[in-house]
Amino acid sequence: MSKTHRYEVTVTWTGNTGTGTSSYRDYSRAHDLTAEGKQPIAGSADPTFRGDPARWNPEELLLAALSQCHMLSFLHVCVMAKVVVTGYSDTPHGSMTTTADGGGSFDEVVLRPRVTLADPGQADQLAELHERAHKLCFIANSVNFPVRHEPEPVA
Structure with a gap:
């Protein structure tokens, strides 16, 4: 018997450095992944794509x-x-x-x-x-x- 399971997370971009996405180099790829009752995960893009290597991509x-x-x-x-x-x-x-x-x-x-x-x-x-x-x-x-x-x- 099959059963459907549902999952929900929130992804919030935190990389607005003041001018939003005014150009490719003017914003950070930083974001946070959250889910109810769990610690947040700090995310970013891969460093190849201007991301922060200290964050998960x-x-x-x-x-x-x-x-x-x-x-x-x-x-x-x-x-x-x-x-x-x-x-x-x-x-x-x-x-x-x-x-x-x-x-x-x-x-x-x-x-x-x-x-x-x-x-x-x-x-x-x-x-x-x-x-x-x-x-x-x-x-x-x-x-x-x-x-x-x-x-x-x-x-």
Whole structure:
């Protein structure tokens, strides 16, 4: 049975330096992301697009959302398979191509999860568990580019 879930955030531009968007260089890309009951996230554009490198940009947030969703789905399928995970980290990377008109899109994202198991003898199940998690991930199912997995072994 399907169920619709709704989400709401507020994005507020805070980058008016006095003259609004009077020219490309006259405004900051700074903005705040907020949601009820949560701490704000300081956002900006990528530094390539005149953004503040100390703030999160949309491209990083997209990578983070894909990584988080996969991890949460993976932990779920591990519980169901009775595989005990004791550590998990990921260092995803993505590639984006811009177009001459200023637009662009992501070409792919590669997740590189590092998983530590309570029983290292279950490591042979990891590839299949990552595949199952990928099929369940809401965010990966919502993008129009490949999301690949390159699990890294944990020593």
